[in-house]
Amino acid sequence: MRVTAGIRATHRSPILQVVKSAIAIAASWLIAGALIPGQPPVFAAIAALLVVAPSLNQSLTKAVERSIGVFTGVVIASVLGILLGGSTWVILLATVAGLLIAWALRLTPGSTNQVAISALLVLALGTATPAYAVNRVLETLIGAVIGILVNLAVVPPVAVAPARNAVMALGNELANSLERLARALESPQSAGQLHGLLVEARLMRPMKDAADNAIEVGTESLSLNPRGRKHREDLAAVQALLDRLGPIVTQTVGMTRAFADHYDASIADEPAVQAIAEQLRRAAHDVRLEVRRTDAAPLIAEHRDEPAALTAPLRVHTPSRDHWVLIGSLLEDLRRIHEALEPAS
Template identity: 30%
Template sequence: MGGRGQGVREVTDPLLDLVRRHSEPVVAQTVRSTVAAVISYVVALLLSNEPAPMTAPLTALLVVQVTLYTTLTTGVRRVNAVVVGVVIAIGFSSLVGLTWWSLGLIILASLVIGRFVKAGEFVPEVAISAMLVLGVTSTRVAATAWDRVLETLIGAVVGLLFNVLFVPPVWVQPASEAIEGLADRMRSLLLRLGDEVRGHTTVAEAAARLHEARRLDHDIVEVEAALRQAEDSLRLNPRVKEGLLSRIVLRTGLDALEISAVVLRTVCRTLTDLAKARTDEPLFTADIAAALQELFAHLARAVGSFAVLITTQVSANAEQAEEQLVRELAAGRASRETVAHLLLDGVRAHPRQWQLHGALLAEIDRILDELDVAKRSERLVEELNRQAREQREKYPLVDKLRGRLRLSRGDASVDAHETARTE
């Protein structure tokens, strides 16, 4: 009986897990895409002459992208691509039939014209539409062509309306988790570096850490993709009050972590060079190694606090993370000064590879500077001002209307934070 109960739990657990995760972006997007495709197919059956109008659900499936912003932009380009392809097919059908050379010619013309009409990533759709329409018999070309246009419009309209009425999910949480994952890997690497500087480090061990640091580049690419998706989900989303500010916080935070990851790779390169030069002895003396281990530990905790600071949505957690970050950076700078004095004394006694010691200190300084709280605040203000300035330049009429409204209310100035709220 216990075995049967265990089997039931194994079967039902995935379903229960799916129910619990219904509000997650991936699950929500899957359900939305399916419903939109089915609705567009039903509408196309009522309005189109085709017995199986599959173009409508296909279009809806592609138009209902993960964000409202991409839905609006890709929907227009896709309809544009299909209409252009249909027009090209109608023109060719009136002149030539379907042969191998006419097929090649229509594909070439469609791809070239698609570039000129700015179809974007839907340039192949121009050629696909033209081929599908040209493939029917000449007596049905016009009817098939306009049915395809109608189906595409139905799918696009259903997709657009679906995203307007049922706003797509916000993808900030997956991006935040990706950023925290990157920071956790950096933190773990820093702790391992602290362990390895104590005692004798072989060239193979140092090279392994360098290879691990290089793998962070792949992690950064994945985090960048997740962040771009999150940024698009915040644009034009009525669920979000401060979309611009949220995007800038994540973007500037990832930029700082990315630079820190590159510098961390350089640190590993420096330690590898030291290991190659000191194969029969420890990298550092015992007192320097202990100070470096403490310094790497402070850097590791600072990276973790920095990630929490830029990804948390709760102000209390953000304040706690900022306080922790300030403490770790202060302790890290104090440890850095201790290491610098110890290295200087060591270089005076044994001036071998002194340039690598200086490089190590410079790299540590760069990481401390990138994670600095004051510098982060400056970046946020600069980026907010830049975005506000670009919005004013892009939409001068809207800016003039805002200025008149402010003057009428007796408020002649507005800061960048208010601009972020109005986006």
């Protein structure tokens, strides 16, 4: 593995995030420098940089977190500096004491790091006096407030579209997997085909995880966002679709695994297997129908009243004793898929 893989992200941060950070740093430096003359407003710039986050909710959380960390670190450094002076060993003592006190108070990792950094900077850059400590705390508050205001002025984009795309992709792949399994049930399969069928079905699990993460990011982007109100209903519909698809993904992977584990060439001759294959195609149709109904695109509006296909009762002929375990397993998973696709009452 290349060394750069550990230090480079897979995707660049949005350029808007870089611009907001730069604006917040510059504004906090100028404003804090004008309001609190003397020392360079390092604490204000650091607070502004750390507070500007991809979402307003994260920005507010970081503002509180960093402010508590700076306040605690400045107090610790000031007390030790006044009592013991500004020697090098006092700086080390203040840093270690800050970490231990943050640990004892169960502060978050962000606040803990800020306690140690603030204690170190106070003693390394300034004089440990009450006035200096107060100015550094005020500086930090100014930087945090400016960071929040910049995030409010340049509202972060909502992340509903990526969540929708991830769930729609999962739904389409789920329908494809159901159809692939239906075709496999009806025709002879080689060992390679069975392995490929199972691999393709298992690929839905990382897709499901990606959809969960995308919805989490989307929810975070709407928190405290002035533009979030009109998007929350859309995201709720996407979440509801994912909640329905999740169990079907599990059952489909289970059915595929059971088929691969218990396969023999004569399974396609079972009348019950042919009926199950037809039900899987109907389930694939209904999954796509749910995806289309959730998608708000006007081009598919004519599909909204399309009836579900997985409604006819399934009549099962008694399977042979060589296949009854597999057929029973497939029928149970199919029943659960049917329940997941039933309209909510």
